[in-house]
């Protein structure tokens with residue numbers, strides 16, 4: 070194997086792309102800079118909170134090839150998946166609409182999942198940039214999740230949808246501006262099919278303005294450097310990404326790598342759903358085959374064309390994580406999707422709640438690529454988007470009768486690696502949207518967020534522990550339709566190389582204490598104030614994912630309910646699944662475990678039981694001698710195939726009095742001490 | 745072919761789903777010399793394609809645009825082959 074087969078010299082760049090290396094690099098960054106301008110424009114001008122706060126969008130520049138296909142030269146995403154889907158979608162939409170039918174100032178809109186879109190809630194816009202001869206040279210595209218696209222459930226994510234007719238408005242490629250004039254009929258179609266025309270108009274105008282900002286930046290590059298140099302540099306940017314990915318594949322042993330993963334259920338039945346993949350790596354190419362996957366479910370967690378693109382997220386994360394994404398990185402991959410399966414459902418199937426399968430695909434592909442390239446292995450992440458959709462009619466003074474909607478993104482967690490703990494409060498690598506700013510959410514919607522913290526002991530144990538997902542408590546100020554999207558309540562994030570599995574998703578309704586307050590400590594609340602909503606509990610209502618039973622005594626039998634009614638004054642608490650650990654927890658430095666205990670990430674009990682670290686519970690000091698002998702004993706007691714226990718809190722206080730006592734005792738000890 | 749055929753589908757009823765690889769006769773892999781060649785539908789960087797591929801070394805002999813009879817991707821717009829109207833830039 071030639072470790073350097075795909076490397077380029079400056080001479081190669083000049084010969085292959087007709088541009089000197091310095092100019093090519095300048096323009097490669099120029100394209101990225103153009104998308105950054107687009108990013109800033111959309112962020113500042115959009116109306117929906119999921120765009121301007123959650124950053125659920127992507128903005129791209131594409132090169133038009135001689136055969137009319139396009140390649141995504143640069144992308145700056147808020148939500149990662151667009152960095153993969155827009156390569157496909159731009160080709161599929163322009164192939165159908167006809168590049169030749171689009172003149173200067175024309176914009177096409179589409180939201181269709183079978184044409185490369187993600188779900189109907191995402192609007193995708195495409196605008197062609199012509200050269201001086203009127204020939205299509207570049208395309209700018211953007212995509213954003215608008216709050217509401219119609220259908221029976223405010224804000225979409227209708228898990229219960231059995232067909233696309235229950236999902237909202239499906240938009241095939243349609244002109245939305247003609248010579249920069251808004252096409253009135255299309256605007257009316259959008260504005261008359263949404264619950265909030267104000268947000269829709271604001272978001273669509275923001276998307277259109279963003280494309281113009283992108284075109285201005287690309288035209289500035291063309292004016293300064295000339296069209297041939299700019300196009301040659303675009304080919305260079307794509308070629309560089311392709312070469313880096315091919316080199317990484319070449320450095321990965323040839324072989325067939327496979328695994329399978331399960332979604333909890335489709336939200337309608339309680340049956341798990343299997344996604345299976347085999348990745349066949351040969352030289353600098355890979356075939357990703359989803360054969361053996363379950364047939365499409367009735368509920369809306371399956372997808373249409375998305376996985377053809379999103380499957381490459383795992384290889385990108387493991388094989389070439391640092392290089393800016395563009396379409397070149399996708400060239401070595403061919404994706405096989407059985408028609409009628411979970412990964413390629415057929416119309417009129419609904420994909421309203423596509424996100425949970427997307428998160429699972431990212432986890433599955435990261436897992437399989439980690440087998441192939443263990444040096445860059447990442448343990449399982451949350452495997453869920455871990456968010457809550459909220460909508461209804463406002464009743465706050467001055468806003469009475471105003472429809473509102475948005476999303477509460479509280480953040481999941483990543484798995485650990487060979488060199489570091491998993492990232493906490495961060496969504497799956499597929500989404501990577503921003504955790505919502507609490508004040509923004511409380512301004513945008515009639516909601517009070519009482520808690521946004523971590524649940525002690527939830528992260529998968531390991532020499533490097535997994536990341537902590539959020540526990541999140543919020544109160545509805547007006548009756549609200551709540552759609553939690555919280556898969557991973559049945560199957561935990563797994564550890565790697567001796568690391569342990571992480572706590573899974575669960576939820577509860579919460580009652581305030583006698584002072585009208587909600588206090589949690591280390592993410593723990595008195596159980597007498599919690600009513601199980603979904604997840605695994607024991608017979609006494611204690612959240613227990615080791616000995617408890619999923620659905621035991623819970624109000625709901627799914628972690629993805631649709632439009633659950635939370636009445637004004639009611640509180641819901643959701644815990645997202647955490648990330649898996651990496652390596653033997655007995656090798657985690659005792660001082661690091663002590664740091665985690667002092668900062669309320671780990672209890673004294675878990676420190677002893679899983680990490681073999683003895684800590685004085687009152688003074689929070691390390692007993693080095695006891696730790697050494699405990700670690701020796703735990704290592705000797707391990708049987709064949711030992712795996713650390715599933716991470717979960719062991720000390721739930723039953724009553725308010727127990728809770729107060731626990732808090733008082735802990736606050737008597739030093740906390741948050743620097744290591 | 746009826747208007748519905750690529751727009752509305754029945755729900756499949758199998759236990760597990762597989763991609764069908766159709767054997768191709770009379771071709772040899774230029775990389776490894778195998779005559780075990782198959783043609784099948786893929787998702788590729790520029791969208792839906794058909795690949796003609798060696799099943800021993802997985803070398804791609806050809807990546808083709810799907811023909812109508814390939815039914816790939818399964819969904820296709822009813823108007824896919826129609827001329828654009830003047831209002832659509834045609």
Ligand SMILES: [Zn+2]
Pocket residue numbers: 773774775776777778798799800801802803
């Ligand atoms: Zn071959």
